[in-house]
Amino acid sequence: MARSSSGIIVATLTVAALAGVGFLAVQAEAAPDHPATHASGQTAGKAKDGDQGKDKATGATGQEQGKAPNAIPENSGTGLRVVYGLAQKRVWLVGSDGKATRTFEVAPSTVSPPPGSYAVTSRAPTVTGSDGIPIEHVVRFHRDAAGVVFGFSAAVDGSSPKPDATKKTGGIREQPADGRAMWEFAVNNTPVVVVP
Structure with missing residues (x-):
């Protein structure tokens, strides 16, 4: 028994x-899948305080996105490229396999580039921004007919811009870690696709 x-x-x-x-x-x-890792070993952007209920990789809620983490906007080209979503204020670094290796939020200035396809035209390790703040990892991709230059950069001190509405500037500010990732990814002639 x-x-x-x-x-x-x-x-x-x-x-x-x-x-x-x-x-x-x-x-x-x-x-959920682990965030994508960039070739530099850095992972996709993480959610900030106050972003509860949002996708940690893309920042969009399930209702807004309805797609997997790191979902790249539709009609944003193919292959290796930088994708900049104007409405989302977000950038995707897309590898040659068509998958996002990193995505992060950005802070645009007073003027936005029109949607379309561009390419990186010039880069600068450090300069002074139009707001007088020292910036680094500048990646430029377009100059419009009015002479406004559009490019990505990060403030050396990590601050976000406070654009002067009376000035027409096209700087797109990133956080320092995102600026470094962009700098490593977007060499001259890298395609940049701007979507609405």
């Missing part, structure tokens, strides 16, 4: 252990 009780106890524990493993497997399957 004691053996039968032991056998039942062992069988019960085995069933409980298998159920626990099955539960963990279901949880792992339902968990």
